[in-house]
Amino acid sequence: MKLGLFPPVFKGRLHDARTATSVGRWLGVAFAVCFVTGLVSHFMQHPPGWLADRVPSRPVWGYRLTQGLHVASGIAAIPLLTAKLWTVYPRLYEWPLVRSVKHALERLSVGVLVAGAVFELATGLLNTAQWYPWPFSFVPVHYAVAWLVIGALLLHVAVKAPEIKAHWGRRSPGTLALPSQDGPDRRSLLAAVGAAVGAVTLTTVGQSFTPLKDFLLFAPRHPDKGPQALPVNRTADAAGVGRITAVEYRLVVAGPHQYTLTLDELRALPQYEVELPIACVEGWSKSARWTGVRVRDLLDRAGAPEHARVRVVSLQSRGGYRVSEMGPEHARDPLTLLALRLNGEELDPDHGYPARLIAPDRPGVLQTKWVGRLEVPA
Numbered sequence: 298m299k300l301g302l303f304p305p306v307f308k309g310r311l312h313d314a315r316t317a318t319s320v321g322r323w324l325g326v327a328f329a330v331c332f333v334t335g336l337v338s339h340f341m342q343h344p345p346g347w348l349a350d351r352v353p354s355r356p357v358w359g360y361r362l363t364q365g366l367h368v369a370s371g372i373a374a375i376p377l378l379t380a381k382l383w384t385v386y387p388r389l390y391e392w393p394l395v396r397s398v399k400h401a402l403e404r405l406s407v408g409v410l411v412a413g414a415v416f417e418l419a420t421g422l423l424n425t426a427q428w429y430p431w432p433f434s435f436v437p438v439h440y441a442v443a444w445l446v447i448g449a450l451l452l453h454v455a456v457k458a459p460e461i462k463a464h465w466g467r468r469s470p471g472t473l474a475l476p477s478q479d480g481p482d483r484r485s486l487l488a489a490v491g492a493a494v495g496a497v498t499l500t501t502v503g504q505s506f507t508p509l510k511d512f513l514l515f516a517p518r519h520p521d522k523g524p525q526a527l528p529v530n531r532t533a534d535a536a537g538v539g540r541i542t543a544v545e546y547r548l549v550v551a552g553p554h555q556y557t558l559t560l561d562e563l564r565a566l567p568q569y570e571v572e573l574p575i576a577c578v579e580g581w582s583k584s585a586r587w588t589g590v591r592v593r594d595l596l597d598r599a600g601a602p603e604h605a606r607v608r609v610v611s612l613q614s615r616g617g618y619r620v621s622e623m624g625p626e627h628a629r630d631p632l633t634l635l636a637l638r639l640n641g642e643e644l645d646p647d648h649g650y651p652a653r654l655i656a657p658d659r660p661g662v663l664q665t666k667w668v669g670r671l672e673v674p675a
């Protein structure tokens with residue numbers, strides 16, 4: 298390329314619409330899965346009023362599946378997006394920069410799409426590593442930009458519909474004769490991208506899909522590492538919860554008939570055992586055996602109405618996760634426990650000793666540890 302010549306000439310092949318379509322449709326699938334599972338996660342954590350009393354507690358593995366898919370599809374999208382950007386980057390040098398108002402808007406929407414997509418994948422990936430090196434609050438920003446990306450993506454697909462249609466099938470139509478010698482190269486590129494997706498998936502998905510845990514390479518948390526073979530997101534020390542002793546511990550159940558229980562009294566109530574996962578929003582999940590008292594039994598004794606919502610309050614004095622709320626589906630579920638034991642032992646302090654909430658189909662962040670109060674509106 299001669300100096301000063303603009304725009305540059307791209308002699309490399311595969312920077313064409315057919316390659317862009319081939320990679321783009323898989324990227325589209327990854328984004329669609331990621332967006333829908335992200336919405337599920339958002340609404341389970343922050344249900345709007347009309348949903349708050351209806352958040353389902355079944356299937357028990359529901360959130361584990363959707364959040365596992367959310368993180369896996371986001372990670373798979375990284376090599377796909379990289380390949381897609383490589384395919385189309387010569388368009389950056391398109392000249393003239395803008396040909397019409399429509400063209401300007403189209404380029405602008407692609408700019409929003411690329412910037413938003415890179416932002417979502419980067420912040421999401423760092424979130425799975427529990428690393429928040431930015432000044433804004435992750436959840437609302439990640440959520441808002443997701444809408445921006447999906448909007449720009451739908452617009453992009455609509456604008457490109459004719460080209461996508463022309464290149465979707467196995468063979469390109471005669472009207473768009475492409476150099477046929479590109480076929481093998483394109484297949485090699487797609488095979489390489491497929492291999493990259495397979496590799497990043499295989500080496501990370503074991504953090505939530507435990508049968509593949511032996512292949513874990515890059516995942517920040519291994520499902521077997523942690524006290525009582527269960528990972529910990531925030532330790533008792535990190536949460537500022539001092540050692541809580543059995544003697545001083547009290548559980549307050551505040552409802553129409555408020556009462557207080559000591560740990561011995563809690564242990565003397567009927568105990569149930571359930572097998573339920575902790576499914577962390579940050580991408581890991583692991584099933585465990587929990588033993589404790591049914592929350593619904595505790596609520597009945599306080600005279601709580603059947604449809605009451607419940608606030609679960611931790612002894613942790615500050616931090617975003619010290620309180621969680623639960624609608625009747627979860628509060629009345631026979632599997633929802635105030636757990637005292639984990640895998641046959643007393644809870645480790647890092648798992649919420651002496652008592653923590655465990656409920657089916659619920660984001661890990663809402664499985665409150667070091668529970669000191671259950672509150673129902675009087």
Ligand SMILES: Nc1nc2c(c(=O)[nH]1)N[C@H]1C(S)=C(S)[C@@H](COP(=O)(O)O)O[C@H]1N2
Nearest residue numbers: 529530531577611618648661662664665666
């Ligand atoms: N009080 C309190 N409960 C909490 C948290 C917390 O920081 N404080 N972290 C939550 C998060 S993000 C997760 S994933 C689970 C993890 O439970 P574990 O440490 O027992 O595996 O606890 C939840 N319960």
Ligand SMILES: [Mo]
Nearest residue numbers: 577578661662
């Ligand atoms: Mo979490």
